[in-house]
Every structure is written in structure tokens, then in C-alpha cells.
Amino acid sequence: MIKVDNLSFSFPQKELYKNISFTLEEAQHCAFIGTSGNGKSTLIDILMDPERYLFEGKLEIDPTCRIGHVSQFPQFDKTKETTVYEYLGEEYFKIQNEITAICTEMETSSDIEPLLEKYQFALDALDSIGGEDFESNISKKLNLANLMKLKDLKVSDLSGGEFKLIQVMKEMLSRPDLMIMDEPDVFLDFENLNGLKNLINSHKGMLLVVTHNRYLLNHCFNKIIHLEITEIQEFEGRYIDYNFSLLQTKVELQELKIAEDEELERNENIIANLRVIATYNSEASRGKALKARVKFQERLEARRIKAPFVDIKQPNISFGMDTEMEDTTVVQVDHYSAAFEELLLDNVSFEIKSADKVAIIGSNGTGKTTLLRDIFKNNHESIKINDDAKVAYLSQNQGEVLKESNTILEEFIDAGFKTYDEVRSFIASYGFEGEIVNQRISSLSGGEKNMLQLAKAAASKANVLLLDEPTSHLDIYSQIALEKAIADYKGAILMISHDFYSVVNGMDYVLIIEDKTIRKMSIRKFRQMIYASHFDKDYLEKEQNKRSIEMKIEVALKNNEFELAKVWVDELEALIKLL
Template identity: 50%
Template sequence: MIQVEKLSFGFPAKDLYKEISFSLEKGQHCAFIGSNGTGKSTLVDLIIHPDQYLYDGKVTKDASCRIGYASQFAVRDKEQECTVFEYLSERFVKNQQAIAAVCEEMAVAEDVAPLFEKYQALLDAFEAMDGDHYANNIRKQLYLAGMRELEEAKLSQLSGGEYKLLQIMREMLLSQNLLVLDEPDVFLDFNNLNRLRQLINGYKGTLLVITHNRYLLNHCFDKLLHLENGDLQEYDGNYSEYRCSQIKEKLKLKVQSLEEQEEIERTEKMVDILRARASALANPVIGSAVNAKQTQLDRLRARQIKAPFIELREPKIEFQAVDTEAERTVLSIADYNVSFDDSLLSNINFELRAGEKVAIVGANGTGKTTLIRDILNNNHPSIHINEATSYACLSQLKDENMDETKTVYEVMENLGFTTKERIQAYLGEYCLTGDTLKQKVGQLSGGEKNLLQIAMIANTNAELLILDEPTSHLDLYAQMALEKALINYKGAILMVSHDFYLVANCADYVLLVEDNTIRRLRTRTFRKMVYDKYFDVKYLEIDKKKQELEADITLAFKKNELNNVDKLCSQLEALSAM
């Protein structure tokens, strides 16, 4: 379907790809992963619109390749008052109307040849997307996604997550034989995430999906493309197998690197000894030996292991230490009521105490973000933030915390950073490096924007963090780094999240939004509810063990306990095979 050979491309401020090559075969379901800001979305756009880019190398598409695309930034037109079925059938109906219009023109035209050519092109397009059976195909897709009951619902009645799934469904129904999805899972609740998994696994065509979602990576793909530091790695197999392969390769390279380092150190000592002798004796033979050894040393240094997929970029997130006064209430909500999008939240009551970590969880469209916005505005009569409590927030709304027209440097300068070197050093800890400082905030990827907000929050001494979907758009390594930082943070946290791992690992308890109100659950009860309703308990338990093993492996690598790494890696491999 797609063949990319020795592709190189970049912007004036940043090189993205250095002679990367890969192929995408018919019928493959391929996940595209990599750190934030490595250029995944740009590469996808280059493949779809190669004529709009100046690049070196070759991008070849099969002559039959028809590409569909669903963006990560789906915006619903709330004035669009059609039903779900009408929305999904729109392009089929327009094609039928165009065919009918051409037939009417042909009936009265003197020269029907050009009209017949147009008629045939429209007919071919209609047949290519199985237009004769579109109504049945729409109902099958809705049934597959568990959304059959929404067929006659108005678009305005849908949640954002449901609308996002409809966009993907619409592209699938057009029978494009290569479908590209850019972070389709962002902001989806547990139910809609399961629906997305069913849609992906039921799709018969070729898929290229940019995602950082661990659940989808483990359940939906048979091929991986991994982009890091301008290089690309291609792997046939699932994500668990790839992670095991990565760790085993890292172990092999680590052993090789240690051996190389020992040889370099021995050669350095020999060069120093020979150079001292040559200086003392002024002997040309010894001088030649010095040159020979120095050349050997240069070669050893030059060939030292450089592995962009082994030493992955994990940000070092650390929130400042704060004093947590026991039993102090930092946030209280009493008799909160609000209406939004024809829905209602009523009789909301809860208190958040110093040091407590709480997650607000609920289906898409139940009012979680509305509640968070009212808390941040802090001018609602039912909401009270303790006046002595300093707080910071992470928002998903554009321009909420950052002016997108300013450069990253200007944003950090406004926070009180006095020198460019200080800003570079600080943001370097968050993997925002190179020419990122010169970029406008609006030019950053979604993950880079979130990392920048996290970096800004970490520079405060906030005693309360209010976080709206903090892991959205973050790569896998940043997600895990944020989890660790939130676990270690001593202040209070109120977060809205659909990330099961974040909630299960970080929250002391959960506030579940359902039936227009909120009820409090212990984290253990929440986990059981998720197991029973959405995910396979065996999968989640195994995945948690794999995360713990990977953390142990990382620690063993840091201590150079390579025998222990080997044992742990065998355990991880056995778990991944289950």
C-alpha cells in the first residue's frame, strides 16, 4: 500500500527524519508511536499530501490506494441538526444525487460523451464504497460499535466521544483501503474506548493509527512503527512483544557498551603511557605507535553504541514540596447545580482535604469539564477554595493557561525565568529541547503543549493541583513519568481523567459522575467496576504486573545489575505471552 524509502525532511528550526524507510502492507493494522514532538502527525500528512512537501527520498503509493483520514481535533458543528444515520449516509446520498443530476443532463444534451465519462466516474466511486448496500453497512457499523440505539439520535444530543467515533465510522464506511487515524482515543471514556477497539478490530482495510493508548496498543495492532530522534524502527508484531524485544536489545547493547568502555579505557591508558615515553625519549618509533593507538582510540569512540530506541526520552517531572496541614479543607462544594447542553448536574457536594488525591470520572458529556471550569473561575456561590491555599491548573482549552501567539521562551520569561540558559536547562528536563524555545505555543504538538503546562505547574509551590485530562496527547514515557510525579506529590489533587492507569495508580478515591450527580467510590471499588463493565480483569492484572516488572528492570539497569535485568526480562516475556 505504502513504500517509504530513505525519506529525509525537516523544518528550518528542526530536522525530523533522517533517511527513514518502511512499508505498509495491505490489511495490516499498524500503530505509529514515538515521543511527543518527533513529527508523527507531520509524517502522516506528508504521506497523504506528498506534493505539498519538499523532501529527500521516495514515497510510493499503490495505484489502488484510497486514503481516509480522521483528525485528532474533531470539532462538532452543534448547528448540524441531522440524525446519526443521516450524517453517516450524507456522502452516499450526495453521490446518488450527483448521478441523478448527470442522468438528467444526458437526457437533453446533444453531446453526451463528456457527461457519460462523468457519470461513469461517479458510478465507479459509488461502487468502490459499496453504495448499493450503504444503509445496511451503516447499521452493521453502529451495531459493531454498540451504538445501534443512536441511529435516529440528533448529532447535538451526542457526547464529544460519540461524535468522534462517528467521524471514524464515516471514513470506514467509504471503503477507503488505507485509513489514517490521528490519536482517535484522546478524551474517550471507557465505554467509547471499547467501542473504538471494536471498530478497529472489525475493520478489514489497512490502518495506520497514531496512538499513545496502552489498551489499544495491546489489543488492536499487528505492526508497529516507532519514530525517535529522526530515526524509525519497524516491527512486525504486537506492542508487548516489541517492548520485550526492546529491553532484550537494550541488555545486549548495554553489555556491549560496557565491554567497549573497558577497551576504550585500556586504550586511553596505553596512549598516555606511549605519549609520555615519546616525550621523554624523542623516539620516532614510539611516536608512530602513539599515532596508531590514538587512531584506534578514535575508531573505538566513533563506533560506541548510539541507540535512539533504547535510551528513550522520559521527562523528569517533579512537583515542588509543599506543607500539607492535616485536616485542612482546601476545596468545598455544596449544593452545586448546573445545566449544560440540555443536561444537568445537580446536588453536587464534596470536600477535598489537604494531601488528598481525587479523580472525577464519568462518561463523555456528563459535565466534568463544566464543573472543573466553575472551580477554576472560583466565582460560583456553591464553590469555595480556601483562601490560604495556592493552586495551579492544567487545562485542555485553548489559550486558557498560555497565549498561543507567544513563543515558548516568552511564556517562560513571563514566569520569572531570567536567562535563556536557565529556561533551556529547565525545559530540557521535560524533553522540550532544541529550537522549541523559538516556536510559538500554537505550533507545538498536543503532547508538547501538555508537557509545557506541566513544567509551568511544577515551577510553582501550589498546594492544590486541578488537572483536566493531564495525560491527553502525552507519549507513553511522559504518561508514566507524570504518574510517578503525582504519586510522589504531597499536595492535594483534583483531576478529570479517562486514563484508567492514572486514576487506578494515583487517586485515593474516585468521584463518579452518573445519573446527573456524583457519588464517591474507593479506588478499589472503582477498579472492580471497570473490570466488570469494560475491561478484562485478567488483562488489567497482567498489564499492571508488566508495568511493575518494567519499573524493576529500569532500576536494575541504573544499578548495572545486568544479571537481574536478564531474569526480570524472562519474567516479562512469559507474562507477555499469556
């Protein structure tokens, strides 16, 4: 229903796509992935409204194709008084009222023909969204997402995560031929994330979903579209199989590349020798041999393997500290309470030691961000911060930490860097190189902004990190780099997260918010709780084992041990079949 053929598009400062092609067909649930800032959201905008963009190539959209859209940050008019049920059924009730009005008018009108036409048009519109089954379909969607309890609540009383899910349901209820969603998982707690998974898997139409969420990627999609460095790659199948295919290709390409490099080096040596000979032997045949060798070398360089999808540069996140603290309490919370229109947390107490890595877990709207922000501000009578603690904060409201009107260079000068060259050297390892450093922060993607926040936290050399949803908007490569940085960090971390991979892979224990209070839970018990609701037995252990084997393959490739890498690839393939 949608065909993109050799499409190219550039902004003045950046080329986004170069002759990209892909198709979207009926019944495909497609994940749209790629590193942050490569243009996924812009491509969605082009699909939604191609007339706004001057692109080269062809974009063919079936004229009968109706497109639904859930934006990255859906907004609701808070002044509008409506319940969740009324909001979900808005289009249905509007058509029903229109039909009633037409019928009333027909009772007294002498010119019935145009009214019959309007009546049929309204009936067709009603039929296109499910007709008389619409009200029961609302209940089915709410049950799928386990949100029936919200049915009679006002939309204005919902948390951000709950509203995001309601927005997804509303678009699905309109039954578009293609539904496009841009990071619908951001900031969803795990219960709501599971609800989103159920909604996606039950949806009968085409889906194109921008997501970096490993849980959704592993459980929801039958096609992958991967955008990297102006190029696109399509894959029919599961994300886990796509990832394995990339790894296999990487092993093959790197082995081939080593052979190519050796051939290039041999040829360079021959050219160097011929140049030396040419300095004291001017025979024409010597010059021809040299030219032939140089042309051969150019051909070798031209066919050198370029693989943007298997050689993605992972950012190098590293949290160091100016002062490493001895085993002591760095954050003390005693009898803390918080309210926002209603009581969120009541009489909460806990402490964080200098090397603790702790996740705060809880449903959307339970006061996690309020608590973390109060710890950072350190002006609440129930919170004490150790005098030797140097605290860095990453906010899910990125404007709290980043000045949107600054360029990237200006932001780090404001943070204490002395020169632009010093800034450039530091932020290069976080993926910010070239002209992007002169862009205003307001123009960056959500993932790029979060990566900037992580870079600022790293630059501060803090010994206490307060991280509010640090993996949100981050691409998978950056998420894994962050997990490694957390594992290597020697200081204390208090992290709000709904990404159970990050929690299980990096935290010592969790603090769970339930019934306006907090209780401590071991990672082992947290896993058991997750298993009981959402996973097959031993799923996370298999996932961790998978990651361990992938790292062994990476090490083997670094050492050019290709036969060993192939052995690990075979073991990984067997494990993936179990997942």
C-alpha cells in the same frame, strides 16, 4: 501499497527524518508511536500530500490507493443542520441523488451516450463504498461503537468525543485502501474508547494510527512503526511484544556498552602514557605508536552503540509544594449545579482533603470540565477553596493556560522566572533543550504543549493540582513519568481522566458522574466495573505486575546487575504470554 525509502526532511530549525524507510501493506493495522515533537503528524501530512513538501528520498504510493484521513482535531460546521445518520450517509445519498437525476434526464434526452457514461461512473462510485449495503453498514458501525442511540440526533448536539467517533465511522464507510488517523483516542471517555477499539479491530483495510493510548496499543495493532530522533524502526507484531523486545535489547546493549566503555578507558590510559613518554622520548616509533592508538580510539568511538529506541530520555516531572497542609479540607463543593443549554450537574456535593488523589470519571459531555474550571476560578457560590490552598490548573483547552504567541522562554518569564538561564535549567528536565526554547508555543505538538502545562504546574509549587486530561497527547514515556510524579506528590489532586491506567495506578478513589450527580467509588470497585465491561479477569493486576517487573529490570540495569536483569526478563516474558 506504500513504500518510503531513505526519506529525509527538515524544517529550518529542526531535522525531522534522516534516511527513514518503511512499508505499509494490505491488512496491516499499524500503530505509529514515538515521543512528542518528533514529527509523526508531519510525516502523515507528507503521506497525504507529498507535493507540498520538499523532501529527499523516495515515496512510492500505489496510484490506485485511496487514502482516508481523520485529523487530530476534526471540525464540524455547527450551522449545518443534519442528523448523525444523514452525516454518515452523506456520500451515499449524494451518489443516489445523482443516479436518480441522470435517470430522469435520460428519459427526455436525445444524446444518451454521455449520460450512460455518467451513469456507469456513478454506479462504480456507489459500488466502491459498499453499494446497496451502505445503509445497513451505517447501522453496523453504530452498533459496533454502541452509538445507535445517536442515529437520529443532530451532529451539532454531539460531544467532542462522540463526534470524533462518528468521523472515524464516516471515513471507514468510504472504504479507503489506507486509513490514517492522528490520535483518534484523545478525550474519548472509556465507553467511546472501547467503541473505537471495536471499529479498528473490525476494519478490513490498512490502518496507520498515531496513538499513545496504552489500551488501544495493547489490543488493536499487528505492526508498530516507531519514530525517535530522526530514525524509524519497524516491528511486525503486537505492541506488548515490541515493548518486550526493546527491553531485551536494552539489557543486551547495556551489558555490551559497559564492556565497550572499559575498553575505551583502557585505551585512553595507554594514549595518556604514550603522550607522557613522547614528551621526553622523541623516537619515531613512539610517535607512530601514539598515532596508531589515537586512530584505534577514534574507531572505538565511531562504533560506540547508538540506540535511540532503547535509551529514550524520560522527562523528570516533579510536583513540589511551597506549603504542605495538614489533614484538612482543601476543596468543598456543596449543592453545585451546572448547565450548558441543558442541565449537566444537579445538586452535587463532595469534598477533597489535603492529601487526596481523586479522579473524576464520566461520559463525554457530562460537565466534568465545567466543574473543574469552576473550582479553579473559585467564583461559584457552591464552591469553597481553603485559604491556604495554592491551586495549579492544567486545561484540555491548552490556550487557557499557555499564551500561544509566546516563545517557551517568554512563557516561563511571564510565570515568574527571573532569567532565561533559570528557565532553561528548569525546563530541560521536561524535555525542552536547545533551540526549541525559542519556538512559539503555537508551533508545538499537542504533547509538547501538555508537557509545558505540567512544567508550569510544577513550577508553581502548588499544593492542589486540578488536572483536566493530563495524559492526552502525552507519549507513553511521559505518561509513566507523570504517574510517578503523581505517586510522589504530597498534595491534593483532582483529575479528570479517561486513561484507566493513570486512574488505577495513581488515584485513591474516583468520583463518578451518572444521571447528573456524583457518587464516590473505591478504586477496587472501579476496577471491578471496568472488568465487567471490558477486560478478562485479573488483566489490570497482570498489567501492574508487568510494570513492577519492568521497574525491577530498570533497577538491575542501573546497578549493572545483568544476570539479575536477565532473570527478571525471563519472568516478564512468561507474564506477557498471559496477556
